[in-house]
Structures are given as structure tokens and as C-alpha cells.
Amino acid sequence: MGAMHTTDDASPPPVTISDRLDGRRALVTGAGRGTGAAVAARLREAGAIVLGTARTAPPVLPDRHDFVVADLTSPDGVARVAEQAAERLGGLDILVNTLGGSRSPSGGFAALTDEHWAHELDLNLLAAVRLDRALVPGMVGAGRGAVVHVASIQRRQPLHAATLGYAAAKAALTTYSKGLANEVGPYGVRVNVVSPGFIRSSGADGLVERLSTGQGITREEALGQVMDSLGGIPLGRPSEPAEVAELVAFLVGDRSAAITGAEHTIDGGTVPTVG
Ligand SMILES: NC(=O)c1ccc[n+]([C@@H]2O[C@H](COP(=O)([O-])OP(=O)(O)OC[C@H]3O[C@@H](n4cnc5c(N)ncnc54)[C@H](OP(=O)(O)O)[C@@H]3O)[C@@H](O)[C@H]2O)c1
Structure with a gap:
């Protein structure tokens, strides 16, 4: 993808906004496979130094790609990843929380126990909340940073058969992201949500x-x-994981410098309504 040029009526020299991320330090969760792995690869391709995390490391790690193995559903796992991010990267410019999923049984609302709900909330909401609490203050102190939370169109279009807890957790993640964006925007930190449909x-x-x-x-x-x-x-x-990664790469780069507190849907048109 090339650089973007903008001009105004007074015709000053064109402003070139690069899509490169050279030297930017990025943490990507859920990076072992699927969308998170595609995001990690895309950011690395743009020049970022990427630390990925999941419970299982990919068998082969390319150059400029480091990995920490941790379970992010526990506060201890989050603390370990935050510690490693500080130690290995010495700070963070980009935080992409791709982690998420559902493992609840089918059967509708009555089939969901407290344990199912706790797991959906830990995986889809609290992992991001806890990581942000550990790492976003560093971005605020540095006066710059870009955070992306991957939610789902299910926050607007919940499927009740097996993923109701997941959908509710993604809704909470989206609302939380808006409040965080409002809070840290004045300090140069942007927070956006990517809401995929079927990937x-x-x-x-x-x-x-x-x-x-x-x-x-x-x-x-x-x-x-x-x-x-x-x-x-x-x-x-x-959608393909690489297509979602492309949107994330845009949102953490300088071409989206004026975009924060927004939800970006990538679903091939699945959600049938506006907004
Ligand atoms: N796929 C879809 O159709 C779809 C639709 C809408 C939204 N989304 C959202 O998009 C994001 C990516 O989904 P995906 O389908 O690409 O994911 P995926 O292929 O299921 O991969 C999930 C990644 O998260 C890691 N992970 C799972 N549990 C973990 C835990 N407890 N602690 C740390 N890491 C853990 C997995 O590795 P380990 O198992 O080795 O830990 C893996 O690397 C998620 O937030 C998902 O909710 C997906």
C-alpha cells in the first residue's frame, strides 16, 4: 500500500503520511494463530517490533518477532505478559488485543452457568481491561500510543444459541473502549475497536x-x-484474517491519526442495519 497525500486550497507542499511502522513496539495478544497471527505478521511487515502472546507459541518465529507464552484469563498471566513487554520492548507504542472466543455450550441463556459467564468475561473483556491497566499508563506518560480491541458484530447482533455470554462480553468491551478513548485521547493515545463478522x-x-x-x-x-x-x-x-489485519494496521498507524473512540466493522455487509 502506498503513502497518502493530502493538500488544502492554499496548496502547501503535499503532506505525506506513511503507512510504515518502523521501530514501533507492538504487543499483539491471541497471536499464536488465526487473526492475531495475521495482525502480528502485518505489523512486522510494516517495520514494527512485535511481541506476540498466547498459551501456545507458533512452531517457527520470524525475525523481529518475539513471543511470550501465558494464559491471559488470569491476572497472573496478564501481569507476566505486561512484565515481559516492559522488559523485552522497554515500552509500547501499539497494543492490539486480538484475544477472544467462546467455549460455552449450546442451549441458550439457561445453559450458561456462573463459570461459563466468568470465563467469557475473563477472555473477552477482562484480559484487555487488565492489560490496558498495566500498559496504557506508559503510553500516556510517553504522550503517544495506539490501542485496538477486537470485538465482534455479535455485540450488536447477538446469537443466543451458544455465544450469548461472548456477545455480552464483546458489548462491554466496546463500551469500555469508548470510555478509555475519551480518557486517554488528550494524552495522545488513541483507542479503536475492530468488530469482525465471520472470519x-x-x-x-x-x-x-x-x-x-x-x-x-x-x-x-x-x-x-x-x-x-x-x-x-x-x-x-x-473475511480473511489478513483482511482484518490490514484494518488493524491502518488503525495503529499515522494514516488514522485523527481516528479514536470508534468502532470499525469488517463483516462483508453482514449487519443489515445502519449504526
Ligand atoms: N473467527 C470469527 O469468525 C470471529 C468473528 C468475530 C469476532 N472474532 C474475534 O476475533 C478475534 C480473533 O478470533 P480468531 O477466530 O482469529 O481466533 P482463534 O483462531 O481462535 O485464535 C485465538 C488465539 O488466542 C489464543 N488464546 C486463546 N485462549 C487464550 C488464553 N486463555 N490466553 C491466552 N491466549 C489465548 C489462542 O492460542 P492458544 O489457544 O494457544 O492460547 C490463539 O492464538 C477474537 O477476539 C474473536 O472473538 C472472531
Whole structure:
């Protein structure tokens, strides 16, 4: 992607806003596979120094990519990652919380126990809240930083069959992000939310596989079933992890310097309403 040029009527020299992230220090959660791995790769490609984290490290790590293994559903795991970010990177310019998911059973609201709710909230809300609390003050002190939280269109379009707790946690994450953006904006720190629809990630592949074997249908049919459960996707396909990563790279870079406190949907048109 090239640089962007802006001019005004008085025709000063064109301003060039780079899409490079050379030397910027980035922490990416959920970076072991799927969307988080694509985000880590994209930021690294733009020149950032990336520290990834998940419970399992990828088998091969490229240059300028470091990894810390931790479970972010516990305060101890978050503390470990924050400590390693400070030690290995010496501060942070970019924080991308890609971590999230659901492991609740199907059966609707009555099937969800306190334990299911606690897990959905720990994974989809509190991991980001705790990491921000540890790391955003450093960005505020430095007078610059960019934070992205990955939520979901389910915060607006909740599916009740198996992911109600997840949807509610993502809604809380989105509202929390807006308040954080308002608080830290005056100190040069931007906070944005990326809300994907269906992404063809490793997590989604697993779901398609389970539906396909469970019901004795083909993977194509299983994929169609997931898309139907969302009410269809006007573009006719899920998003690719690399496409979500592209949006994140834009939001943490200088081309989006005036954008904060906003939710950015990437869903192939799935949400059928405005706003
Ligand atoms: N896929 C979709 O269709 C979709 C739709 C809307 C929103 N989203 C959101 O997009 C984000 C990425 O989703 P994805 O489908 O790309 O994810 P994914 O393929 O399921 O990957 C999840 C990543 O998070 C890590 N992780 C899981 N539990 C963890 C824990 N307790 N502590 C630390 N790391 C943990 C996983 O590694 P380990 O298991 O090794 O820890 C993995 O690296 C999530 O926030 C998700 O909610 C996804």
C-alpha cells in the first residue's frame, strides 16, 4: 500500500503520511494463530517490533518477532505478559488485543452457568481491561500510543444459541473502549475497536469442521450453515484474517491519526442495519 497525500486550497507542499511502522513496539495478544497471527505478521511487515502472546507459541518465529507464552484469563498471566513487554520492548507504542472466543455450550441463556459467564468475561473483556491497566499508563506518560480491541458484530447482533455470554462480553468491551478513548485521547493515545463478522480463522475452521463431521455434511455445506445463521453475508464469503489485519494496521498507524473512540466493522455487509 502506498503513502497518502493530502493538500488544502492554499496548496502547501503535499503532506505525506506513511503507512510504515518502523521501530514501533507492538504487543499483539491471541497471536499464536488465526487473526492475531495475521495482525502480528502485518505489523512486522510494516517495520514494527512485535511481541506476540498466547498459551501456545507458533512452531517457527520470524525475525523481529518475539513471543511470550501465558494464559491471559488470569491476572497472573496478564501481569507476566505486561512484565515481559516492559522488559523485552522497554515500552509500547501499539497494543492490539486480538484475544477472544467462546467455549460455552449450546442451549441458550439457561445453559450458561456462573463459570461459563466468568470465563467469557475473563477472555473477552477482562484480559484487555487488565492489560490496558498495566500498559496504557506508559503510553500516556510517553504522550503517544495506539490501542485496538477486537470485538465482534455479535455485540450488536447477538446469537443466543451458544455465544450469548461472548456477545455480552464483546458489548462491554466496546463500551469500555469508548470510555478509555475519551480518557486517554488528550494524552495522545488513541483507542479503536475492530468488530469482525465471520472470519475464516483457525477458530472458525474448527467450528466448520465440527459441524461438518457432527452432521455428516460437507465443509462447504457447513460453511453455508454458519453464514445462514448470521442472516447471510452480502459479499458471499467470510473475511480473511489478513483482511482484518490490514484494518488493524491502518488503525495503529499515522494514516488514522485523527481516528479514536470508534468502532470499525469488517463483516462483508453482514449487519443489515445502519449504526
Ligand atoms: N473467527 C470469527 O469468525 C470471529 C468473528 C468475530 C469476532 N472474532 C474475534 O476475533 C478475534 C480473533 O478470533 P480468531 O477466530 O482469529 O481466533 P482463534 O483462531 O481462535 O485464535 C485465538 C488465539 O488466542 C489464543 N488464546 C486463546 N485462549 C487464550 C488464553 N486463555 N490466553 C491466552 N491466549 C489465548 C489462542 O492460542 P492458544 O489457544 O494457544 O492460547 C490463539 O492464538 C477474537 O477476539 C474473536 O472473538 C472472531
